[in-house]
Amino acid sequence: MVILALYFNKPGSFFMQKQTYRGRFAPSPTGPLHFGSLIAALGSFLQAKQAHGTWLLRIEDIDPPREIPGAADDILYTLESYGLEWDEQPLYQSTRSEAYREALLILERMQRIYLCGCSRKEITDAAQPGEKHAIYPGTCRNRLPAGKSARALRLNTQGIQIRFADRLQGEIKHDLERETGDFVIRRADGPIAYQLAVVIDDAAQGITEVVRGSDLLEQTPGQLYLQQLLDLKTPDYLHLPVATHQHGQKLSKQTFARALDTSQPIPALIKALDFLGQSPPPELHEANLAEFWHWAISHWDSRHIPNTRTIAIAEQT
Numbered sequence: 001m002v003i004l005a006l007y008f009n010k011p012g013s014f015f016m017q018k019q020t021y022r023g024r025f026a027p028s029p030t031g032p033l034h035f036g037s038l039i040a041a042l043g044s045f046l047q048a049k050q051a052h053g054t055w056l057l058r059i060e061d062i063d064p065p066r067e068i069p070g071a072a073d074d075i076l077y078t079l080e081s082y083g084l085e086w087d088e089q090p091l092y093q094s095t096r097s098e099a100y101r102e103a104l105l106i107l108e109r110m111q112r113i114y115l116c117g118c119s120r121k122e123i124t125d126a127a128q129p130g131e132k133h134a135i136y137p138g139t140c141r142n143r144l145p146a147g148k149s150a151r152a153l154r155l156n157t158q159g160i161q162i163r164f165a166d167r168l169q170g171e172i173k174h175d176l177e178r179e180t181g182d183f184v185i186r187r188a189d190g191p192i193a194y195q196l197a198v199v200i201d202d203a204a205q206g207i208t209e210v211v212r213g214s215d216l217l218e219q220t221p222g223q224l225y226l227q228q229l230l231d232l233k234t235p236d237y238l239h240l241p242v243a244t245h246q247h248g249q250k251l252s253k254q255t256f257a258r259a260l261d262t263s264q265p266i267p268a269l270i271k272a273l274d275f276l277g278q279s280p281p282p283e284l285h286e287a288n289l290a291e292f293w294h295w296a297i298s299h300w301d302s303r304h305i306p307n308t309r310t311i312a313i314a315e316q317t
């Protein structure tokens with residue numbers, strides 16, 4: 001039996017052909033988890049668990065100026081208190097600089113990245129009227145203008161069109177150069193940008209579906225382009241609605257979203273399930289964590305998630 005089991009589980013054998021689901025939650029340790037983060041954690045967890053898949057945790061700690069000491073441990077503790085148990089060792093992006101450096105070398109050899117000497121102010125000043133955020137106009141794409149010193153590394157997006165189908169938000173068509181612009185791959189102050197790190201690590205962790213907030217939908221075309229350049233598999237994407245305050249601002253540390261209460265996980269979990277369109281029954285309020293998860297996993301239906309980008313919530317949990 002043991003020998004048979006070993007044979008059948010050999011990579012490449014018939015029984016391993018079907019790809020197993022691998023999902024992830026990838027918080028940045030910039031503060032404690034709040035209701036907005038719980039939605040992404042819950043949605044990605046339930047997608048993975050219902051598919052009998054694996055749910056991974058990645059701590060995106062490559063932006064030291066924005067990080068808060070102790071926040072990563074606090075996130076782990078909160079997830080555990082909510083019964084959101086990850087399946088493999090958490091991956092810390094701060095340990096991954098070698099992999100990012102290799103990717104930069106590949107892009108450099110392909111001549112897809114270049115040094116940019118523009119300051120943030122120069123880019124904002126050059127923005128076209130009506131632009132939501134300043135789109136980099138490609139000033140240093142062909143060469144660093146005289147008198148400028150090299151700052152950030154940018155990816156050349158000239159002429160690139162991206163199309164993909166988000167599993168919730170539908171068909172996305174994106175003109176990368178016009179709508180995103182040549183985006184930063186390594187920042188002027190040193191760190192690798194989120195865009196590159198996320199692509200490398202989703203591939204390294206073998207992620208088959210990315211479930212996260214729709215605030216990251218606009219970043220996704222750039223990620224797909226990097227996957228193409230680096231010859232990495234593109235996972236499926238499902239961008240969940242994001243919780244906003246009544247006046248439309250996304251719940252975040254900056255908008256004073258309250259930290260999740262680790263002593264009472266059930267009310268916030270039920271509210272998050274409800275937010276994701278799953279209609280939890282009133283009896284679930286009496287449930288313990290094990291009963292909650294049993295109900296949530298067996299009733300999870302991604303077709304009931306509202307396919308909008310944002311939902312305003314009445315009050316914070």
Ligand code: GLU
Pocket residue numbers: 025026027028060198212216
């Ligand atoms: N670290 C990112 C954040 O906390 C999420 C990245 C992702 O899910 O791709 O907003």
